[in-house]
Amino acid sequence: MSALIDRLQASPLTTFLSENAYAFPLLEIAHVLSFSLVLGSIFVIDLRLTGLGWRRWGARALLDDLVPVTIWAFGFTALSGMFLFASQPQAYVAAWPFRLKLVLLALAGANALGFHLLGADKVPAEAGERLPIVARVSGGASLLLWTLILATGRFIGFVIVH
Numbered sequence: 001m002s003a004l005i006d007r008l009q010a011s012p013l014t015t016f017l018s019e020n021a022y023a024f025p026l027l028e029i030a031h032v033l034s035f036s037l038v039l040g041s042i043f044v045i046d047l048r049l050t051g052l053g054w055r056r057w058g059a060r061a062l063l064d065d066l067v068p069v070t071i072w073a074f075g076f077t078a079l080s081g082m083f084l085f086a087s088q089p090q091a092y093v094a095a096w097p098f099r100l101k102l103v104l105l106a107l108a109g110a111n112a113l114g115f116h117l118l119g120a121d122k123v124p125a126e127a128g129e130r131l132p133i134v135a136r137v138s139g140g141a142s143l144l145l146w147t148l149i150l151a152t153g154r155f156i157g158f159v160i161v162h
């Protein structure tokens with residue numbers, strides 16, 4: 001693993017990303033824009049699943065409309081994040097907020113997959129109906145995990161020397 005990181009560090013891609021004045025800021029803009037869409041859509045979903053918000057909306061329709069937005073936006077976030085990472089891979093792998101963020105991303109992914117497999121088909125279409133416990137627990141866990149992902153992501157910049 002560390003040999004792979006060393007090879008990436010010595011690559012022309014890292015040289016370009018770290019030396020070009022515009023590459024990192026532009027990637028960061030793409031990252032912030034796309035993760036805003038991930039967080040915005042997922043928070044609406046989670047607030048609805050926990051019953052804390054958007055209760056006049058049918059949860060099924062909300063999921064059908066918003067999950068594709070989350071997935072597409074996450075694709076762009078992951079892509080821009082990988083290029084940001086490639087600008088100084090050795091420094092990022094050594095930074096605790098970055099490592100923690102990856103662990104939290106894996107947990108958020110596992111939580112979403114668990115909900116998809118165990119609870120998604122039990123979500124009622126009608127707005128007034130109570131949601132199953134699996135939906136409420138998974139929505140609450142998701143709110144917490146994505147908030148921590150945002151916090152650790154923001155923290156990276158205070159640990160890394162650019």
Ligand code: HEM
Binds near residue numbers: 039156
């Ligand atoms: C939806 C998921 C994600 C969220 C919410 C998120 C959040 C953030 C935040 C808040 C920042 C700081 C932005 C700033 O200070 O201007 C950031 C930066 C960054 N993210 Fe993400 N991120 C996500 C996914 C990823 C992924 C998948 C990767 C790579 C594997 C990644 C790698 C990075 C890197 C390398 C930085 C630059 C940190 C710095 O030097 O300031 N992110 N992210």
